[in-house]
Amino acid sequence: MKQYETVIGLEVHVELATKTKIFCSCPTEFGGAPNSHTCPVCTGMPGSLPVLNKKVVEYAAAVGLATNCRITQNCKFDRKNYFYPDNPQNYQISQLYYPICRDGGIEITTEDGGTKTIGIHEIHMEEDAGKLVHDEWGESSIVDFNRSGVPLIEIVSEPDMRSADEVIAYLDKLRLIIQYLGASDCKLQEGSMRADVNLSIREAGAAEFGTRTEMKNLNSFKAIARAIEAEKERQIDIIESGGKVIQETRRWDDNKEYSYAMRSKEDAQDYRYFPEPDLVPVVISDEWLEEIRAAQPEFRDEKLKRYKEEFKIPEYDAQIITGDKHLADIFEKASAICNNPKKVSNWLMVETMRLMKENNIEPSGLKFSPENLAKLVNLAEGKVINSQTAKEVFEKMFNDNTDPEKYVEENGLKAVSDDGALREVVQKVIKENPQPVEDYHNGKKKAAGFLVGQIMKEMKGKADPATVNAILKELL
Amino acid sequence: MSLMNLTATGLGEKIKNKEISAPEAVQAALDAIEAKEAEVNSFVTIDREGAVKRANEVQKLIDEGKLAGPVAGVPVAIKDNMCTEGLLTTCSSKILGNYVPSYTAEAVLNLERAGAVIIGKTNMDEFAMGSTTETSAYGVTKNPWNTGHVPGGSSGGSCAAVAACECPYALGSDTGGSIRQPSSFCGVTGIKPTYGTVSRYGLIAYGSSLDQIGPVAKDVTDCATVLEIIASYDKKDSTSVQRDSYDFTSALVDNVKGMKIGIPSDYFGEGLDSEVKEAVLNAAKELEKKGAIIEEFNLSLVDYAIPAYYIIACAEASSNLARFDGVKYGFRTEDYNGLHNMYKKTRSEGFGAEVKRRIMLGSFVLSSGYYDAYYIKALKTKALIKKAFDNAFSKYDVILGPAAPSTAPALGQSLSDPLKMYLGDIYTISANLAGLPGITVPCGMDSKNLPIGLQILGNCFEEKNIIRAAYSFEQTREYKYSPLA
Numbered sequence: 001m002k003q004y005e006t007v008i009g010l011e012v013h014v015e016l017a018t019k020t021k022i023f024c025s026c027p028t029e030f031g032g033a034p035n036s037h038t039c040p041v042c043t044g045m046p047g048s049l050p051v052l053n054k055k056v057v058e059y060a061a062a063v064g065l066a067t068n069c070r071i072t073q074n075c076k077f078d079r080k081n082y083f084y085p086d087n088p089q090n091y092q093i094s095q096l097y098y099p100i101c102r103d104g105g106i107e108i109t110t111e112d113g114g115t116k117t118i119g120i121h122e123i124h125m126e127e128d129a130g131k132l133v134h135d136e137w138g139e140s141s142i143v144d145f146n147r148s149g150v151p152l153i154e155i156v157s158e159p160d161m162r163s164a165d166e167v168i169a170y171l172d173k174l175r176l177i178i179q180y181l182g183a184s185d186c187k188l189q190e191g192s193m194r195a196d197v198n199l200s201i202r203e204a205g206a207a208e209f210g211t212r213t214e215m216k217n218l219n220s221f222k223a224i225a226r227a228i229e230a231e232k233e234r235q236i237d238i239i240e241s242g243g244k245v246i247q248e249t250r251r252w253d254d255n256k257e258y259s260y261a262m263r264s265k266e267d268a269q270d271y272r273y274f275p276e277p278d279l280v281p282v283v284i285s286d287e288w289l290e291e292i293r294a295a296q297p298e299f300r301d302e303k304l305k306r307y308k309e310e311f312k313i314p315e316y317d318a319q320i321i322t323g324d325k326h327l328a329d330i331f332e333k334a335s336a337i338c339n340n341p342k343k344v345s346n347w348l349m350v351e352t353m354r355l356m357k358e359n360n361i362e363p364s365g366l367k368f369s370p371e372n373l374a375k376l377v378n379l380a381e382g383k384v385i386n387s388q389t390a391k392e393v394f395e396k397m398f399n400d401n402t403d404p405e406k407y408v409e410e411n412g413l414k415a416v417s418d419d420g421a422l423r424e425v426v427q428k429v430i431k432e433n434p435q436p437v438e439d440y441h442n443g444k445k446k447a448a449g450f451l452v453g454q455i456m457k458e459m460k461g462k463a464d465p466a467t468v469n470a471i472l473k474e475l476l
Numbered sequence: 477m478s479l480m481n482l483t484a485t486g487l488g489e490k491i492k493n494k495e496i497s498a499p500e501a502v503q504a505a506l507d508a509i510e511a512k513e514a515e516v517n518s519f520v521t522i523d524r525e526g527a528v529k530r531a532n533e534v535q536k537l538i539d540e541g542k543l544a545g546p547v548a549g550v551p552v553a554i555k556d557n558m559c560t561e562g563l564l565t566t567c568s569s570k571i572l573g574n575y576v577p578s579y580t581a582e583a584v585l586n587l588e589r590a591g592a593v594i595i596g597k598t599n600m601d602e603f604a605m606g607s608t609t610e611t612s613a614y615g616v617t618k619n620p621w622n623t624g625h626v627p628g629g630s631s632g633g634s635c636a637a638v639a640a641c642e643c644p645y646a647l648g649s650d651t652g653g654s655i656r657q658p659s660s661f662c663g664v665t666g667i668k669p670t671y672g673t674v675s676r677y678g679l680i681a682y683g684s685s686l687d688q689i690g691p692v693a694k695d696v697t698d699c700a701t702v703l704e705i706i707a708s709y710d711k712k713d714s715t716s717v718q719r720d721s722y723d724f725t726s727a728l729v730d731n732v733k734g735m736k737i738g739i740p741s742d743y744f745g746e747g748l749d750s751e752v753k754e755a756v757l758n759a760a761k762e763l764e765k766k767g768a769i770i771e772e773f774n775l776s777l778v779d780y781a782i783p784a785y786y787i788i789a790c791a792e793a794s795s796n797l798a799r800f801d802g803v804k805y806g807f808r809t810e811d812y813n814g815l816h817n818m819y820k821k822t823r824s825e826g827f828g829a830e831v832k833r834r835i836m837l838g839s840f841v842l843s844s845g846y847y848d849a850y851y852i853k854a855l856k857t858k859a860l861i862k863k864a865f866d867n868a869f870s871k872y873d874v875i876l877g878p879a880a881p882s883t884a885p886a887l888g889q890s891l892s893d894p895l896k897m898y899l900g901d902i903y904t905i906s907a908n909l910a911g912l913p914g915i916t917v918p919c920g921m922d923s924k925n926l927p928i929g930l931q932i933l934g935n936c937f938e939e940k941n942i943i944r945a946a947y948s949f950e951q952t953r954e955y956k957y958s959p960l961a
Binding site for chain 2 (some may be wrong): 280
């Protein structure tokens with residue numbers, strides 16, 4: 001068999017985290033009764049007109065700057081005309097001729113540890129459509145326009161990727177950049193980030209591209225990887241058996257691990273794009289662009305480096321913590337308060353990860369505040385509570401963001417470090433347990449463990465085990 | 477004489493002075509409509525109950541001293557392409573035959589805030605596409621001067637209602653001459669303001685980059701007064717312009733001394749009716765007598781305006797009218813088989829022939845492979861036309877010419893030859909392509925006793941120049957009432 005190379009380009013749609021829709025002031029909030037977040041504009045009522053949400057421009061330009069694009073300072077919107085009931089105007093306001101960002105690229109780490117730049121052809125702004133619900137009982141479909149007009153950016157890459165691993169690395173990098181900007185939560189499962197994969201194959205070393213297909217309905221990184229493998233195999237089989245790949249759009253079924261053709265290039269619609277006459281050109285002044293640039297946050301790569309150098313956090317831990325904006329935020333805020341980054345990192349890496357896994361929640365679903373985590377670290381490090389109590393308190397805080405200080409106070413969980421009280425208990429335990437004491441003196445050092453257990457029981461777990469040990473040894 | 481024979485500001489003055497009440501004024505309008513509608517058919521919807529109720533409310537506000545504007549309590553008719561909350565808005569199309577908007581157009585809201593009382597919605601060419609008001613799905617509107625003739629269009633209902641004294645004034649919209657041409661045919665006055673002056677929010681779009689709402693009335697004073705009320709900067713319309721001044725009435729002065737008036741010789745060539753030509757040139761002489769400086773010049777590019785206009789307007793219309801699909805509101809075909817068939821049948825049955833023609837034309841010029849050859853070329857032509865006007869306005873304060881090549885044609889004459897009908901827009905469409913303000917005032921009658929209109933165009937945001945010129949000319953003649961007045 002010949003050697004083939006896979007050529008992949010991505011079209012990534014990202015739902016922006018604006019409070020209101022792109023062309024009206026309806027909330028973008030997910031959920032809500034059907035058609036409750038709508039107005040004449042986002043339901044395509046006659047006579048209504050779009051007004052651009054400035055925040056959409058800021059987010060789009062911010063993503064463009066972070067991905068090294070040129071910003072089109074005089075960009076325009078165009079109408080894409082097509083009929084579908086989820087599209088109330090029967091046209092989508094998008095950008096074709098003058099997209100807001102062009103000619104960028106981001107660097108990814110390849111499997112062999114090297115780096116590679118994936119080009120970004122353009123980023124454009126557009127509106128999302130509503131949602132059709134097919135009534136299984138009646139002979140009709142119904143439409144919910146709550147999502148209609150939610151702002152999207154579409155990030156179109158160059159065909160620079162050669163494997164599923166590169167695609168995942170590119171998507172992950174993109175996701176982190178956008179999350180760090182706060183421009184979107186980028187959840188594939190929930191559809192706030194959607195990727196369409198354009199894939200073709202060619203003989204290794206060939207200069208020309210092969211015919212590509214576009215794969216839709218990819219809802220997870222795993223689905224993307226599986227779809228890429230399957231489509232690559234499908235195209236190789238066609239070519240190996242003397243056939244020709246047809247340019248078409250295919251839909252991936254992740255349960256069946258199989259794709260089927262949706263429409264071929266021949267039935268491709270003519271969208272009759274033309275400049276949107278209801279909107280004026282978007283002029284991004286030098287000053288505005290500078291403001292957007294100045295507001296760019298510290299991105300993942302820089303953070304990773306800083307965590308290792310400044311906080312001496314191990315590479316692996318730093319990777320995990322910076323791998324999610326929310327985790328990194330908690331880490332930095334808590335560290336700044338308690339001034340103990342190492343311990344904060346430990347709590348995140350061990351207990352937080354364990355409970356997240358047990359409860360199956362994402363970092364964005366974490367409930368506890370960095371302030372409370374810092375308090376917990378202080379309590380544990382100041383030996384106000386012992387390590388066993390700290391774990392209990394942490395779990396409580398993890399579940400409902402309980403204030404650790406209050407909780408410890410109210411439940412009387414403070415470790416007893418008062419020597420006098422502890423000494424009394426130790427003396428009492430020695431007196432009441434002559435046999436183990438004798439065993440201890442006879443060289444059975446294990447007997448001390450039993451005595452410590454008894455003391456801790458008397459202290460209701462509030463004593464620091466190290467202190468208990470020291471006092472016990474002394475009195476014995 | 478009916479109260480409806482008064483001007484809007486004249487009636488407003490009497491209401492303010494408590495000589496007449498708002499309910500009386502509304503009753504006079506409803507009586508006039510009752511008496512004349514069978515002959516004119518200016519209205520698609522008459523809101524008798526709503527108008528009476530509103531008139532009482534307005535009268536109360538006037539009595540309480542909360543409303544004192546020039547048209548408080550005066551009845552008004554609104555072209556049926558402007559949304560009115562709770563009141564049927566059809567665009568004279570079957571496809572919107574049952575459409576009741578959930579909100580009111582900004583321009584209409586501005587009028588309501590000033591105490592206007594809406595008596596109904598006026599007939600028009602379907603979706604404002606046409607020059608005769610014959611393409612309406614709700615019957616033809618007749619010209620009050622001669623009911624065998626068309627009132628012009630597309631704001632034919634608004635202009636006929638004013639000419640027939642069914643109401644003192646009305647709102648129209650102008651995409652290629654739809655206020656100025658029917659004003660000319662009906663012997664009334666109408667202004668198309670600078671693009672961006674009156675909010676388009678709630679105006680059901682035909683050609684978005686060309687549409688403007690404007691007033692139709694008996695005289696220049698009414699038009700300037702109403703324009704001052706409806707014009708506003710509206711954040712809901714991105715093409716709305718924040719103007720330095722919204723004062724138009726201070727230009728109501730009889731003085732054109734030293735005003736430079738350009739007469740484009742290309743507007744007086746072949747195709748112009750000789751009686752129209754004579755009346756318009758006579759009007760220019762009147763202004764010259766008052767001290768204006770009249771000069772002929774060559775505007776150029778006039779022949780390119782019509783093709784450029786029809787390409788741009790139809791391209792935008794093909795997209796603007798896509799939302800009328802039977803899914804969300806309006807008419808839906810009775811029997812259909814699946815989504816695609818529902819779309820097709822709804823639109824085939826819901827739209828009239830002229831609308832379909834323009835949707836097809838617009839879809840064609842935007843199709844891949846034709847876009848550059850037609851649409852882009854039309855946009856370039858539009859830019860050149862704007863430049864030609866910039867040039868002209870560097871020399872002249874206003875440009876004077878006819879509003880239409882002829883007086884009102886007989887019913888049924890125009891639709892048989894749409895190309896000829898399109899050519900009738902030659903003097904009005906350039907103003908829309910260049911965004912300019914224009915006014916039509918009556919300037920004479922032809923031998924068939926049909927009115928002739930004079931059109932005065934100004935530079936963008938220079939409405940005051942055209943208002944001053946039109947007002948000065950208006951002082952040289954009496955307002956002529958139509959036989960149906």
